[in-house]
Amino acid sequence: MDDGSVTGLQAGWExxxxxxxxxxxxxxxxxxxxxxxxxxxxxxxxxxxxxxGRISPFFIISAFRSGADGVLVSGCHPGDCHYISxxxxxxxxxxxxxxxxxxxxxxxxxxxxTWVSASEGGRFASVMEAVTARVRSLGPARRMNEx
Amino acid sequence: MxxxxxxxxxxxxxxxxxxxxxxxxxVGFEExxxxxxxxxxxxxxxxxxxxxxxxxxCSNNLSRxxxxxxxxxxxxxxxxxxxxxxxxxxxxQVARDSVVVIGVPCRGMADPxxxxxxxxxxxxxxxxxxGDDLVISANGGTITVRLDxxxxxxCAVCVRRNPVLSDVLVGEGVPERPGxxxxxxxxxxxxxxxxxxxxxxxxxxxxxxxYACRSACPMCYCxxxxxxxxxxxxxxxxxxxxxxxxxHLMRVMHLAGRxxxxxxxxxxxxxxxxxxxxxxxSCADVERLFGYRAGLSPDAPAPLSAFxxxxxxxxxxxxxxx
Numbered sequence: 064m065d066d067g068s069v070t071g072l073q074a075g076w077e078x079x080x081x082x083x084x085x086x087x088x089x090x091x092x093x094x095x096x097x098x099x100x101x102x103x104x105x106x107x108x109x110x111x112x113x114x115x116g117r118i119s120p121f122f123i124i125s126a127f128r129s130g131a132d133g134v135l136v137s138g139c140h141p142g143d144c145h146y147i148s149x150x151x152x153x154x155x156x157x158x159x160x161x162x163x164x165x166x167x168x169x170x171x172x173x174x175x176x177t178w179v180s181a182s183e184g185g186r187f188a189s190v191m192e193a194v195t196a197r198v199r200s201l202g203p204a205r206r207m208n209e210x
Numbered sequence: 211m212x213x214x215x216x217x218x219x220x221x222x223x224x225x226x227x228x229x230x231x232x233x234x235x236x237v238g239f240e241e242x243x244x245x246x247x248x249x250x251x252x253x254x255x256x257x258x259x260x261x262x263x264x265x266x267x268c269s270n271n272l273s274r275x276x277x278x279x280x281x282x283x284x285x286x287x288x289x290x291x292x293x294x295x296x297x298x299x300x301x302x303q304v305a306r307d308s309v310v311v312i313g314v315p316c317r318g319m320a321d322p323x324x325x326x327x328x329x330x331x332x333x334x335x336x337x338x339x340x341g342d343d344l345v346i347s348a349n350g351g352t353i354t355v356r357l358d359x360x361x362x363x364x365c366a367v368c369v370r371r372n373p374v375l376s377d378v379l380v381g382e383g384v385p386e387r388p389g390x391x392x393x394x395x396x397x398x399x400x401x402x403x404x405x406x407x408x409x410x411x412x413x414x415x416x417x418x419x420x421y422a423c424r425s426a427c428p429m430c431y432c433x434x435x436x437x438x439x440x441x442x443x444x445x446x447x448x449x450x451x452x453x454x455x456x457x458h459l460m461r462v463m464h465l466a467g468r469x470x471x472x473x474x475x476x477x478x479x480x481x482x483x484x485x486x487x488x489x490x491x492s493c494a495d496v497e498r499l500f501g502y503r504a505g506l507s508p509d510a511p512a513p514l515s516a517f518x519x520x521x522x523x524x525x526x527x528x529x530x531x532x
Binding site: 194 | 395398399403404405406407408409410411436444445446450451452453455456459460462463466467488491492495496499500513514517518519521522523525526527528529530
């Protein structure tokens with residue numbers, strides 16, 4: 064299914080989306096989507112991180128550089144962070160990074176941030192639907208990945 | 211007050227601080243070995259204070275030299291330099307009581323590249339100052355240009371020409387420049403994503419990965435920089451757009467909320483890349499989102515070390531809302 068290349072709009076192209084999920088909420092939310100047998104597009108590659116606050120902007124830039132068509136970052140809802148305020152600290156970094164990447168011409172819609180709690184399997188599935196649809200509409204990401 | 215008078219003032223203050231034993235050395239500028247250059251220098255003897263100069267080419271940010279010194283240093287500092295000193299003190303890289311800031315109001319520094327353009331082909335032999343004008347001697351003749359026409363890009367959009375912080379102030383304050391520093395950011399933002407990509411990939415295609423920008427930046431002081439890391443290797447070593455832009459985006463993210471817009475990065479750039487344009491984007495965002503402008507207030511907490519539950523979240527994805 065996945066031959067490891069991102070060569071463009073060939074038939075059968077599926078977006079490749081890297082998702083950074085916090086261990087305490089969103090990763091468990093993805094798990095609960097699975098346990099609940101909810102369907103969502105198989106476009107996501109999940110990377111589990113201890114907290115949204117652990118996510119360095121470098122992770123996201125590296126993901127795009129390494130061929131991701133889209134990146135999703137998801138953590139605990141504000142107020143629910145296992146480490147009290149990791150998601151709030153992350154929020155400031157995310158706001159700046161998203162704005163900066165779009166400024167240099169990474170299309171709006173490739174990078175998404177959201178909150179998903181451990182019990183929100185349904186929300187995780189609909190987030191994946193929404194992100195996949197958006198990235199699919201943009202086509203393969205070439206800008207950071209080329210050269 | 212002319213730069214010649216300022217120079218006299220700087221020499222007097224430096225000699226006095228050294229003679230009184232308040233500092234072990236003064237970091238200032240001396241005449242460069244080429245026209246249109248002033249070189250950073252350390253003066254540790256009151257008699258040596260006459261080496262110090264002040265002219266339209268004292269563009270380096272000397273706060274770069276304050277970190278890690280076990281001596282008490284005096285430093286000649288323009289508005290932007292004092293802004294980086296404020297941030298370095300805030301980040302506990304410089305102890306407030308180990309540095310004596312000789313604040314110098316600044317009318318902007320001249321860009322030798324623009325002066326060379328004005329002078330045309332041939333070698334510039336000297337540049338003299340006359341009020342708000344610069345008189346260029348080249349090719350056996352002279353050309354007069356206004357300082358305002360040949361400012362460094364960062365000086366032309368400067369918001370803080372007077373020192374934020376000073377122990378000794380030389381000369382009188384200068385009026386602050388009215389207007390917006392982020393006009394170029396807004397102009398680019400109004401174009402579509404493809405155009406912006408073209409613009410930045412074109413600029414960055416000249417980058418040779420010399421890291422002069424990193425070396426010149428007063429706020430780049432990690433003992434081990436991410437570009438030198440090999441496990442993990444955050445950024446590839448290539449000079450293609452992907453690797454180069456990854457490096458510069460990471461650089462800007464590291465400086466977010468800390469960059470004081472001094473323009474040291476782009477003045478150091480041998481390829482004349484408009485590096486500060488990318489920094490100005492993040493400075494504009496930090497001001498818009500968190501109401502913070504680096505180096506302007508010694509007491510405000512650094513924006514990326516703090517948060518507010520009311521921070522903007524409008525960019526967060528809500529599935530079901532399109």
